[in-house]
Amino acid sequence: MLMLEKSRRRAPSIMPEVMRLLAKWGVKVDAIYPEARLTDLAKLRIEHDLYFLKSGSDLAWSIAGALHAAGAKVIDPYPVAALMRDKIIATRILQEAGIPTPESYVNSRPEQLVPLLDQGALLVKPHLGSNGRGVRVVWDVDELDDLPSGQGPVFAQRYHKPDGLDRKIYCIGGQLFGVERVWPAQTYAEKLGTPFTIPPELRDIALRCGRAFGVDLYGVDVIVSDGRPYVVDVNSFPGFKGVPDAALRVADYIYATARRVLEGGPARLTEAACA
């Protein structure tokens, strides 16, 4: 089993514990940090029964893509993870699936957003960002000057003031877990948030998100504004912060998947898990 992991972490991760549990259960886990070594592409081979991609680095994503092309079995397959990583593509897929999202716009220069500000504030996000990095609320035209220009697509969504806390919904093999947290979360405790029981409407939305991408290990960020839910982000293989016994649950899921793969089954049970 291979893990592609970035070498620097911003907050304590469940992954060391997941790896420790898997190793204790007899799984040989190799963590690979592509940034930390020289990779001869000609020698890149499938050497593991199962892979999972847990990284935000471009190099790790490229290596994962190459392994996928070679036929590697991956829990969070590269093509789908890549779709989910790109907020422009992901949002369009969500819209196509009828999942409520804020009005979303793309362009190449921040000033093109000016007319949209007449209808209210915008949330501008890096289209390949994660963990809330680089996300800004833009209320007035003059704030557009603070946005980076000429650095790729500008992705903006209508800002809806949340009625309460943000809701993170995590899916582990079809099981859904809800965590409420403040936004933006500053401390580790704030990132852990508080587990909550997911109401049926949000449950259905979260399951539809999984079906839209064909995944069963993912996270969905939802805000509720004026009583209406909006999906504002999706992630493949998120951190599962705040999920009770998250490391144990993720390790159990990976172990069961690895067993299934060894018996000739698929790496994902998307249909069964998220139908």
Add this chain to the structure above:
Amino acid sequence: MKAVVIGPGRIGCGFAGQLLRASGHEVSFLARNPALVDHLNRLQRYRVCLVGGVERREIVVDGVRAVSTADAESAVRELAAADLIVTAVGAGNLPRIAPLIAAGLQRRGTPVNTVAFENLSNAGPYLRQLVADHLPAGSALAGHGFSGSVVSRAVTERLGDPAGTEPLVFVGDPASTFAVSGPELHRPLPEIEGMIVTDDLAAWMKRKLYVFSAGHATCAYLGYLKGYHYIHTAIRDPEIRAVVLAAMREGQRGVAALYGPEFAGDESGLRLILARFENAALHDSITRVGRDPARKLAPEDRLVGAAQLAQRAGVRPARLGLAAAAFCFDPDDPSAARLQSDIETAGLGPALRQVSGLDPRRGLGRLVKNCWARLARGWQRDNVLLSLDRLLWAWTPRQRGAARSAPGSVPYRERSSNGGFALRLERSHRARGRLA
């Protein structure tokens, strides 16, 4: 000595056959599956992989052969010539093999011992009666020995393809003892590695059932509710671990009251059992351990039997009661499907009375019913228990007639027409079939 093992399955090969060969006995298997018969005769060997903690030992069991039960004449001839007969077919299959054993015994001029390696109380007398029923009136069974046994090893897997050329592998833990009933066996007793002869096999059976098996089932049922796939995973969940340990303590105190504290064992014994549950190499799945809930909830079985014994010892079986209420439904398990259907049509009370003999209005029955009702609050198909202590579920059920409901909404309940407590069941091809 020549031993015939009926049933070359996990216990037949992974335990009985291995110990018999280790003791120097000739071993032949009687099997229904022609592919398995062919495999064992072609390779004449299989492997037993014993794993526990850091220990991993592989044993090649060779010099074995097999005879098909479809070839009745050959099978009967094997039994007639045996010095020891072992069954390992699953308790429910004993009636099917009883005629074969009876035919074998009829051909014998000397008495023989039959040891049932079955997970069944009173297996010896039960099998004796089954065999007697297939003998002509007046035939003497008195000289023959029939004993059940209490097997210490868990053999969880058979790996390999009977059609292939590689030996099958049976994976189990290293425990290598089994108890048999001395008074029920013919003399001389067979000499088998790991065999313990006891005058009170029922005590051994109860100790295993009410402590080890009760803990195993508790782990499986609560693990299922919390969404785990394996026993070794679920037992690492702190909440489940605490309840499993407490349930085994309740069972152990009941056994201690009946047979004495020395026989029942102490806390260190329970810790050893927890360590066995942690053994990931067994790949022991929650659904395998939780299979056949109707049998596991029977009056004398691991949960209800243990709870009743604990009660008689003055111990309130709160955790055993919780485990009995948490029984899981595997949609692929016919026994579970029947129980599910019974609850759906009659309500919990009558179903509980029928399966467990418990009165849901009082005592243990009321405890189980109350635990069940607590668990059912907020339960919905495929959801997951986040916290056992707080009974916090991953999501709330959809209310009838309400398109939406807020987080923490009032749980759905209804009264059945007969005044009993009833809960709606949701079904689908993949539903866990739990209560909604």
